[in-house]
Amino acid sequence: MAEVRIKVRENGPYLVTGPVTLTDCDGNVYEVQGENIALCRCGQSSTKPFCDATHKRCGFVATERAVTVPQE
Ligand code: FES
Numbered sequence: 001m002a003e004v005r006i007k008v009r010e011n012g013p014y015l016v017t018g019p020v021t022l023t024d025c026d027g028n029v030y031e032v033q034g035e036n037i038a039l040c041r042c043g044q045s046s047t048k049p050f051c052d053a054t055h056k057r058c059g060f061v062a063t064e065r066a067v068t069v070p071q072e
Contacts (some may be wrong), residue, residue, distance in 0.1 A: 002035075010063055013038040013051035022049070 004018030016037045022030045030049075040050035040062035045052045 008041075008062075008064075009038075011061055012055050013040055013042075 002019050004020055004040070006018065007015040007017070009015055016039060018035055020032075020035075020037075022032060022037065024030065039049050040047075040051045040055070041062065042055040042058060044054040044058045046054065
């Protein structure tokens, strides 16, 4: 089974890579071309749940990082 990866882009969308099924709240499946999708996390896209690059114009800032725990 292929691995699914989700990358949080700095000041941008969630990039999803791999074989996923994306559904709306009613369970209807979105048609997705290929195995790479960008999901909006700024809330401003006019094509939600997909990113339409509006985050670049609306001043969306999100620079959080995953917390790393030092190895003992
Ligand atoms: S993250 Fe790109 S339009 Fe929202």
